[in-house]
Amino acid sequence: MKAWELTRDLLRDTLPIVRTAEEQTWDASAIMNGGDMLMAMYWQSNVPGSAAPECLMAGALQSLESKGFVLAPYGELLQQGLDALASKDYETLYTIDFRLRAIMRAAVADPNHKSQQTLRYVDWAAFDADVSWPADTAVDVASPDFADRTRAAWLGQLVGAAAGTALEGYTAENIAKVFGPIRDYVREPNTYNDDITFEIAFLEAFADKGHAVTGADIAERWTALIPMGWSAEAVALASIRRGLLPPLTGALDNPFDEWIGGQMRGTICGMVAPGQAREAARLAYLDAEISAAGNGILGEVFNAVLAARAYTETDSKALLVSTIELFSTRTEYGAVLAFALEACRNSPDWQTAWAKCDAEYIEYNWIHVYPNAAAQVVALWFGNGDFDLTLEIICGIGHDVDCNAAQMLCVLGIQQGSSIIADRWSAPLLVDDIVTYMRRPAKIAFDDLVGQTVEAVRKARG
Numbered sequence: 001m002k003a004w005e006l007t008r009d010l011l012r013d014t015l016p017i018v019r020t021a022e023e024q025t026w027d028a029s030a031i032m033n034g035g036d037m038l039m040a041m042y043w044q045s046n047v048p049g050s051a052a053p054e055c056l057m058a059g060a061l062q063s064l065e066s067k068g069f070v071l072a073p074y075g076e077l078l079q080q081g082l083d084a085l086a087s088k089d090y091e092t093l094y095t096i097d098f099r100l101r102a103i104m105r106a107a108v109a110d111p112n113h114k115s116q117q118t119l120r121y122v123d124w125a126a127f128d129a130d131v132s133w134p135a136d137t138a139v140d141v142a143s144p145d146f147a148d149r150t151r152a153a154w155l156g157q158l159v160g161a162a163a164g165t166a167l168e169g170y171t172a173e174n175i176a177k178v179f180g181p182i183r184d185y186v187r188e189p190n191t192y193n194d195d196i197t198f199e200i201a202f203l204e205a206f207a208d209k210g211h212a213v214t215g216a217d218i219a220e221r222w223t224a225l226i227p228m229g230w231s232a233e234a235v236a237l238a239s240i241r242r243g244l245l246p247p248l249t250g251a252l253d254n255p256f257d258e259w260i261g262g263q264m265r266g267t268i269c270g271m272v273a274p275g276q277a278r279e280a281a282r283l284a285y286l287d288a289e290i291s292a293a294g295n296g297i298l299g300e301v302f303n304a305v306l307a308a309r310a311y312t313e314t315d316s317k318a319l320l321v322s323t324i325e326l327f328s329t330r331t332e333y334g335a336v337l338a339f340a341l342e343a344c345r346n347s348p349d350w351q352t353a354w355a356k357c358d359a360e361y362i363e364y365n366w367i368h369v370y371p372n373a374a375a376q377v378v379a380l381w382f383g384n385g386d387f388d389l390t391l392e393i394i395c396g397i398g399h400d401v402d403c404n405a406a407q408m409l410c411v412l413g414i415q416q417g418s419s420i421i422a423d424r425w426s427a428p429l430l431v432d433d434i435v436t437y438m439r440r441p442a443k444i445a446f447d448d449l450v451g452q453t454v455e456a457v458r459k460a461r462g
Helices: 003-013 028-043 056-066 075-086 090-105 124-129 144-165 172-179 195-212 215-225 232-240 267-271 277-288 295-310 316-324 332-345 350-360 369-383 387-397 401-416 423-429 446-461
Strands: none
Touching: 028 056, 028 075, 028 090, 056 075, 056 090, 075 090, 124 277, 144 195, 144 267, 144 387, 144 401, 144 423, 144 446, 172 350, 172 387, 195 215, 195 267, 195 277, 195 401, 195 446, 215 232, 215 277, 267 277, 267 295, 267 401, 267 446, 277 295, 295 316, 295 332, 295 369, 295 401, 316 332, 316 369, 316 401, 332 350, 332 369, 350 369, 350 387, 369 387, 369 401, 387 401
């Protein structure tokens, strides 16, 4: 149907009706209340799982400055906005919000800032040309072993997300003070988190198109299946629904483009390219471009390559070190990985190594990719392949815990199979279906998700 045909039919096929006086009004209060709620959440919210406080407006300003952009003075406006929200003065809040967004749009990069003097790849081709990829290693995707490793990959993600959701947005010191070492769930676990949502959307697109999948294919799944996002993913979804395509959806008007949104979904790209580091990286790059840019993309690539190589490299430290070596320290992300690795090599325990990383990246938001990449390195190094110890470390570190734990425990699951995950972690999560906030699947049986993944890989391999 042509657009003109649709409008013609609307005109010609709709019979007139007479509305009552009550029916002739706009429900302005409902419209305003919905918009006001979203505005309020941008300025002040609490993480659903952990109740940690956050302010996306402050995070947006912070993130631009972290990348070396100079902003007009905004401190007074930021406080005025918080005061307006506290008094429910939405007229003032909308005005302040507009002014701050105008300041961000007018921001200018400072060429002398350390971040602006680092390398940010313009596209996949530039990144690909800069990396000496390891040769592909054969993986028998028809084998029961591959199916078990893929099962363990998903189970590791679910366990990590469930354990970490209650802890995200807090510091290592405060987690230790309240909970001590994390050796069990601190509350009744569940499977409800946003990480897996975007991975399922990727998996659906990959199952359909295989290795020919494009960023646009994945973006279509986002808008069709995912009703809402947060920070970078919310910006990306809004851009997709305006008809924009990746990589614009990740880079345009997106102050959160180097936050953790890409890194939190990287392992699925490695799971569908087992033993193929470069292909996992390519898939992760195009997936990340939907909501990330620059170092935010490299975060997803790092986790994808870890996962792909985990099918054939079973030594966790060797896997970590050799994967870090693929990332140039001319990029900030590569420099973060190198710094964290050096901190591990020169520290007696994870607490000391993390303290060095925490001090180094103290000016970055807790959702930013840098401190969370460092957390992953510290946990894999000192966890030394032990599932429980790695979980204890990465949950004890804090920051964006669920994202970090899910991805790193996925890698360990791939390396060692289902037997590495104790029943006390897995059993509570397998009682019922996985619950998502997607339009479809709102629920999915764990075995069905594993089967869908295995089948997609086997189909893509022909």
